[in-house]
Amino acid sequence: MTMTKPGVKPACANFSSGPCAKIPGWTAQSLSNALVGRSHRSGEGKARLKLAIQLTREVLEVPDDYLIGIVPASDTGAVEMAMWSLLGQRPVDMLAWESFGEGWVSDVVKQLKLKDARKLLAAYGELPDLAMVDFNNDVVFTWNGTTSGVRVADGSWIPDDRAGLTICDATSAAFAQNLDFPKLDVVTFSWQKVLGGEGAHGVLILSPRAVQRLESYTPAWPMPKIFRLTSGGKIIAGIFEGETINTPSMLCVEDYIVALEWAKSVGGLAGLMARADANAAVVQRWIDANDFAKNLAKAAATRSNTSVCLTLEGGEAVPKKMAKLLETEKAAFDIGSYRDAPPGLRIWCGATVETSDLEALMPWLDWAYAQATAS
Structure with a gap:
């Protein structure tokens, strides 16, 4: 399947689960x-x-x-x-x-x-x-x-x-x-x-x-x-x-x-939790819209709003190819699953990540999956 490469990248492509993205606007x-x-x-x-x-x-x-x-x-x-x-x-x-x-x-x-x-x-x-x-x-x-x-x-x-x-x-x-x-x-x-x-x-x-x-x-x-x-x-x-x-x-x-x-400044604990919840919701909506993706956490009540882990159909090579493609394109860094976890992706959705960056990432996941599964 061919797919046009998305035209907009996340302003910050750091989705690592640790060390995690710096606070918005951070500089030395x-x-x-x-x-x-x-x-x-x-x-x-x-x-x-x-x-x-x-x-x-x-x-x-x-x-x-x-x-x-x-x-x-x-x-x-x-x-x-x-x-x-x-x-x-x-x-x-x-x-x-x-x-x-x-x-x-x-x-x-x-x-x-x-x-x-x-x-x-x-x-x-x-x-x-x-x-x-x-x-x-x-x-x-x-x-x-x-x-x-x-x-x-x-x-x-x-x-x-x-x-x-x-x-x-x-x-x-x-x-x-x-x-x-x-x-x-x-x-x-x-x-x-x-x-x-x-x-x-x-x-x-x-x-x-x-x-x-x-x-x-x-x-x-x-x-x-x-x-x-x-x-x-x-x-x-x-x-x-x-x-x-x-x-x-x-x-x-x-x-x-x-x-x-x-x-x-963003509302203390309530503000931080709201930011993480909104971020995780972006990824979950993408998962729900794609039959080839699943949240690794089976029960909705136990799904993390920070370290969101997902599995993908097509074999264990698929998420590895996707992570490499996204890093090469500078659309997402460090989103491969942890070495001991089932093959998949892990996208950090904690409070320092901007929701707009996750929204920009989702079309790139579609593109990378299409590339990784192309025959």
């Missing part, structure tokens, strides 16, 4: 206030880090009694810090339905070697049976499966009177989906996802119940320095006031602050 000049060449331990350095924490609380609508800390090694570091510091007192239910959740399962079973870890798994496109979760245990799960495009619909499946802790990797959900904080004892994310920040540090949010566990329980294993959240049996308060465990990039800190200020 946006970072002109970065405290470069200065110590992050100076009064001004700590003030910038503390401002990042304060803005995080404001935009994400984090409860006042939850602690927010900036920690090393992106979301991975934040999740590992939580698991190494908190798990082991109780049995743990490990939920996974895509590669990152599977990674946390592997670390708990093979690295921490917890004997009473129960795995609740589902194939790509589905969720585990949430009714099977035992909340007398600790529970570890991703809110939004970045590599499958499958998310939990809400927090209603988590009881208020749970005995265990809930540890939630929310890296591709925070700032785009309504995290139910009273249901969550640990929340982690990285700057380079929904707000399009640069790498380096992650964010760790702790409920009072998580703090109580930290101060009353000592894991049986040695604790690496960058994972230590307590000293002398008490939480290290400075971590949650802008005193990072290791040296942060103040350029990255400034970039995060700039993104948070932008988030406020």
Whole structure:
């Protein structure tokens, strides 16, 4: 089938699921206030880090009694810090339905070697049976499966009177989906996802119940320095006031602050979620209009509004050809499915992406599919 190449390209063709598109209008000049060449331990350095924490609380609508800390090694570091510091007192239910959740399962079973870890798994496109979760245990799960495009619909499946802790990797959900904080004892994310920040540090949010566990329980294993959240049996308060465990990039800190200020300008959390919902709707309308495309997430209620994953008829070579064609044409960058996911495309629809750019991309998907399936 021949098809005319579209005449209009997205103004910004960055649809990667991480690092994600920068905020609209971003330039390097946006970072002109970065405290470069200065110590992050100076009064001004700590003030910038503390401002990042304060803005995080404001935009994400984090409860006042939850602690927010900036920690090393992106979301991975934040999740590992939580698991190494908190798990082991109780049995743990490990939920996974895509590669990152599977990674946390592997670390708990093979690295921490917890004997009473129960795995609740589902194939790509589905969720585990949430009714099977035992909340007398600790529970570890991703809110939004970045590599499958499958998310939990809400927090209603988590009881208020749970005995265990809930540890939630929310890296591709925070700032785009309504995290139910009273249901969550640990929340982690990285700057380079929904707000399009640069790498380096992650964010760790702790409920009072998580703090109580930290101060009353000592894991049986040695604790690496960058994972230590307590000293002398008490939480290290400075971590949650802008005193990072290791040296942060103040350029990255400034970039995060700039993104948070932008988030406020578009209506805060409600505005960010509305932008992501509108973006995901553009892609879903395209899927619905084409018999050869399917959303990898089978149930509409569990479809991500950030990392939208789709499969295509014609064999696994088709999406690879499409991604290469679109990159060559500079119509879309980095939209191939994750290496462990089923062959397909993954289109980032988070809040920093302009809806007009996704609308411009859809005709290019038609063109690329026609080219990739031409005999």
